[in-house]
Every structure is written in C-alpha cells, then in structure tokens.
Amino acid sequence: MSNVAILGANGFIGSRAVEMLHLGGGAAVRPIVRNVHSLARLSKFDLDCRVADGFDEEGLSRAFQGCDVAVHSIAGDRRTILGTLAPVYRAAEQAGVRRLIYLSSASVHGQAPAPGTDETSPLSDRQPIEYNNTKVQAERKLRQLRDRGSVELVMLRPGIVFGPRSYWLTSFADSLLNGTAYLLDGGQGICNSIYVDNLVHAIQLCITAAKADREVFLVGDREQITWFDLYLPIAKSLGFELEKIPGAQYIPKKSLPIDQIENILASKPSIAFLSLFSDKWRKAARAALTSLSQSEPPSPWQLPTIQSSSLGSTTSLEMALLYQCQYKLSQTKAHNLLGYEPVVSLPEAWERSVGWLKFSGYPVSSSMPASVSYSLPNSMSTGSHEK
Numbered sequence: 238m239s240n241v242a243i244l245g246a247n248g249f250i251g252s253r254a255v256e257m258l259h260l261g262g263g264a265a266v267r268p269i270v271r272n273v274h275s276l277a278r279l280s281k282f283d284l285d286c287r288v289a290d291g292f293d294e295e296g297l298s299r300a301f302q303g304c305d306v307a308v309h310s311i312a313g314d315r316r317t318i319l320g321t322l323a324p325v326y327r328a329a330e331q332a333g334v335r336r337l338i339y340l341s342s343a344s345v346h347g348q349a350p351a352p353g354t355d356e357t358s359p360l361s362d363r364q365p366i367e368y369n370n371t372k373v374q375a376e377r378k379l380r381q382l383r384d385r386g387s388v389e390l391v392m393l394r395p396g397i398v399f400g401p402r403s404y405w406l407t408s409f410a411d412s413l414l415n416g417t418a419y420l421l422d423g424g425q426g427i428c429n430s431i432y433v434d435n436l437v438h439a440i441q442l443c444i445t446a447a448k449a450d451r452e453v454f455l456v457g458d459r460e461q462i463t464w465f466d467l468y469l470p471i472a473k474s475l476g477f478e479l480e481k482i483p484g485a486q487y488i489p490k491k492s493l494p495i496d497q498i499e500n501i502l503a504s505k506p507s508i509a510f511l512s513l514f515s516d517k518w519r520k521a522a523r524a525a526l527t528s529l530s531q532s533e534p535p536s537p538w539q540l541p542t543i544q545s546s547s548l549g550s551t552t553s554l555e556m557a558l559l560y561q562c563q564y565k566l567s568q569t570k571a572h573n574l575l576g577y578e579p580v581v582s583l584p585e586a587w588e589r590s591v592g593w594l595k596f597s598g599y600p601v602s603s604s605m606p607a608s609v610s611y612s613l614p615n616s617m618s619t620g621s622h623e624k
Contacts, residue, residue, distance in 0.1 A: 239444050242267045242304040242334070244291060244325065245311040247275035249402050250340065250433060254308060255279060257437045264444060269300050291321035297328035305335045306444050315371045322375060326382040336389040336450070338443045341376055343396040343429055343455055343566055344369045348558035356394075356453050356570050366555050376453070389450040391443045395436050396429030396457050396566060397559075399467070400586065401593035403433065409468055410599055413477050420482050421552060421560035424465030428559075429566050431457045432586035435579040442575040454571040458586075459579045461565045470587040474594060476602045 241258060245251040246268030258264045259282055268279050268286045276286050289296035291311050301307060307329050311321050329337050346354050347364055362370040362377075376392060383390040399405040412418040439456045443449060465479060472479040552560075571577035581589075595601035 238263075238265055239306050240265045240267065240304045241444060242269055242287075242301050242307040244269050244297075244307065244309050244321075246270050246286075247278060248310060248312055249404070250398060250436060251308075251310040252278055252402075253400070253433050254310065254437045254440055255282070255284070257434065258441065259284065261441075263441055264306075267300070267304055269297075291317065292324055294324040294328045294331075297324060298331040301329055301332035301334050304332065306338065307334050307336075308338045308340070308440060310340045315367065318371050318375050319378065322378050323382060326379065326386060326388060329388045330386050334388055336391060336444070337379075338440055339375075339379055339390065339392045340440075341392045341394050341453070342368075342372045343394045343457075345373045345376065345394060346566070348555055349426075349562040350564055350566060352564045354564065355567055356455055366558070368555075380451070383451060391446070391449045391451075392453040393436070393439055393443065394453060394455045395431045395439075396455075397467075398431050398433055398436055400433035400590055403590075405467075406471065406590055406594070410471055410475060410594060413472060413475055413482075414600075418477075418482050419552065420465065420468075420479070420484060421557060422484070424468065424479070424560070425463050426560040426562045427565050428462055428464045428467045429457050429562065430462060430467055430583075432579070432581050432583070434581045434586075438580045439571065439575065439577055442577055446575050449574065452570075452574065454575060454577070455566045455568060456571050456577060457566060457568055457579075458583055460583045462583065464560055470591055471594070474591040474601045475599065 241264040243251050243254050243258075243266060246255050247270045251268075255266050255268050259266045266284055268276075268284055269289050270276055270279075270286070271288070271290050273288055276288075279286055287300035289300040291297070307325070309321070309325055311317060311325075313321075326337060343350075344366070345360050346358060347369060348366065350358075360373045360376070362373040364370050364373075379390055379392065397405055409418060435458060436456060439454070443454075469479050472482070568577060591601060
C-alpha cells in the first residue's frame with residue numbers, strides 16, 4: 238500500500254481525494270494543510286494530518302517523511318500556483334518521495350480548444366486568460382524541476398470539475414435563486430466536464446501506473462454534454478425551467494480609437510513631456526498608448542456572437558469562451574497508459590450532486606427527490622474511446 242501525502246487536503250478536490258483514498262483502502266493517506274483551522278472537515282477521520290505551508294520547503298520535507306507519493310492539489314492565485322512548485326518538489330526530493338502528481342488544468346489548451354487538441358498540442362502562455370498562462374508556466378517549471386531532480390512527475394489536466402461542494406454547482410444554484418442566472422447561445426457549447434470522483438480515480442491510477450513519469454493526461458467524463466445538459470438537473474431540482482433562463486452578452490474592454498491616440502501624442506503637452514526622455518523611452522510610451530486601441534490581447538479564438546437579453550446580462554471573456562467550445566477533449570492517452578475509465582456516470586453524478594444540494598439546505602423540490610435517476614440527454618455520446 239502506498240503512503241500518499243495530499244497537499245491542499247482541505248480544498249474541494251483534495252478533501253474528496255482524502256475521503257476516497259482512505260475509505261477505499263487504496264492508500265495510507267496523509268492530509269497536509271496550511272493551518273490547523275483547515276483540519277476541521279478532515280477531523281472526522283483518524284488520519285496522520287500535518288500542517289505545512291506550500292511555500293515552506295523545510296516544513297514540507299518533514300510532512301512528506303515516510304510518503305512515497307505526493308499529490309499537489311493546492312489552488313490559489315498566480316503567486317501560489319507558481320510559488321509552491323519548487324518548494325514542494327525539493328521537499329519531496331529531500332524526503333525520498335518517489336512520485337509527484339500535479340493537478341494542472343485542461344485550460345492550458347484554452348477554454349475553447351481547437352478540434353484535434355490533445356496532450357501533444359503546443360501550449361502558449363500568451364492567452365487572453367491569465368489563469369491559462371499561469372498553468373502553462375507551472376507545467377513548464379515542473380518539467381524543468383524534473384529534468385534536474387529525481388522525483389517522478391505525472392500531471393493531470395482535468396476540465397470542468399464538478400460535484401458536491403464545487404463552485405460550478407453552488408454558483409449556478411445560487412444564481413438561479415437570486416435571479417442572475419444566464420446561458421450563452423442557449424448553453425449549446427460543449428462542456429468538458431469531469432465529476433470529482435472520476436478525477437480522484439485518475440489520481441489513484443497515477444499513484445501506481447508504470448511508465449507514467451514525465452507524462453501528462455487529459456481526463457474527463459465519458460459522456461459528451463453541453464452546458465445546458467450540465468445545468469439542467471440543477472435547474473429542475475430547484476423548480477426552474479432552464480429553457481426560460483435569459484441569455485447574456487460579452488462586452489470587451491473599452492478602447493481608445495487610434496485617431497484619438499494620435500491626437501494625444503501630437504498635442505503640445507505630450508511633445509514637451511516626451512522630449513525630456515530618450516528616444517527609446519519615447520518609442521515605449523508611443524507603443525503603450527497605441528496598445529490601448531486594442532480591446533483584448535491577441536487571441537487564437539474568435540469570440541462568440543452573443544445576443545443581448547432583455548435583462549442586459551453580461552459575462553466574462555472566460556465564460557464566453559467556455560460557452561463557445563465545440564470540441565470534447567480526448568481521453569485516449571489516459572485510457573491507454575493509465576487504464577482510465579470514469580467510475581461514475583453522469584446520471585449518477587447528477588443524482589449525488591442534487592442530493593448534496595438538498596443536504597446543504599437548498600430548496601430542492603420535493604417532487605424531485607435526490608434519488609431520481611436522470612436519463613442521458615440526447616446530446617450525450619457514450620461511444621468507445623477513439624483510436
């Protein structure tokens with residue numbers, strides 16, 4: 238049996254990984270959290286919990302002692318995502334950890350990946366979504382650490398991770414109840430979903446898989462669904478008709494017309510001010526002002542054409558791109574090298590998710606009990622893996 242340390246064990250994914258690995262008996266689990274307050278949810282289990290900050294190499298090294306696998310599921314901002322990588326890897330090396338499993342994200346390919354995208358597709362850190370760029374840079378940094386180090390590295394790229402306690406579940410339920418819910422293009426874009434238990438199953442496979450070192454795997458649910466499909470059970474359970482949810486529009490950042498930029502640069506105050514600097518700095522100032530005429534950074538994606546609703550709802554660039562997606566990412570590599578097959582079907586995932594909403598106090602309709610069995614939407618595909 239493997240001894241597995243889970244960093245970020247109090248988070249949505251980390252806490253479920255602790256539960257499944259411990260209750261399933263597949264590993265001896267050691268939850269690692271940043272502070273003692275984060276141990277509240279984990280206290281229901283008699284586990285060897287440790288407290289160590291993801292930036293504290295020495296503390297992490299002590300926490301990793303006796304473990305042969307570590308799972309990095311720390312979430313956070315750019316500083317946290319990138320700043321915890323080297324301390325975690327070096328601490329794992331000092332403690333004799335054999336393998337590090339890193340939870341990356343399918344968003345390294347963008348929110349609307351091109352058809353044919355897979356693990357071999359080139360990655361860019363010049364995308365319009367900063368989170369995507371940060372995850373791309375995180376993967377590169379880990380590869381560099383692996384090239385210089387001895388701890389094996391396996392990276393997973395899950396898509397939209399949902400389930401009890403997830404952001405995607407609670408945020409949409411809350412938006413329905415407070416009247417701010419919306420769909421773009423009727424929610425017909427493809428949602429690259431993965432139920433949290435299926436992701437944890439992939440983590441379990443990575444713990445012992447042979448020939449997985451330096452590999453990266455896209456993982457998701459078996460079924461192909463749209464965003465409408467994902468949200469339909471939530472809406473029904475709360476007594477809403479998803480077909481009547483309003484649309485929204487994406488409004489890019491306001492920009493200055495290029496002629497207005499030229500007028501600013503040609504004005505006497507600007508000329509007098511810029512004359513105080515070298516030619517190099519004057520050119521830099523001109524370039525900076527000219528960039529204001531661009532509404533968004535250069536992007537490989539085309540923004541969707543979204544009809545404005547009567548409510549005038551707006552959405553972010555990230556959600557606009559997610560709703561635009563027309564391609565389900567393949568899990569062929571994970572299937573072939575890890576033996577990955579989702580262990581929870583989407584009907585079962587929805588049943589569990591709605592059951593949790595009811596347990597958490599959401600006004601789930603009594604006419605739609607948590608034990609309801611959902612039928613597969615017509616848009617689902619349950620065919621075999623591509624070859």
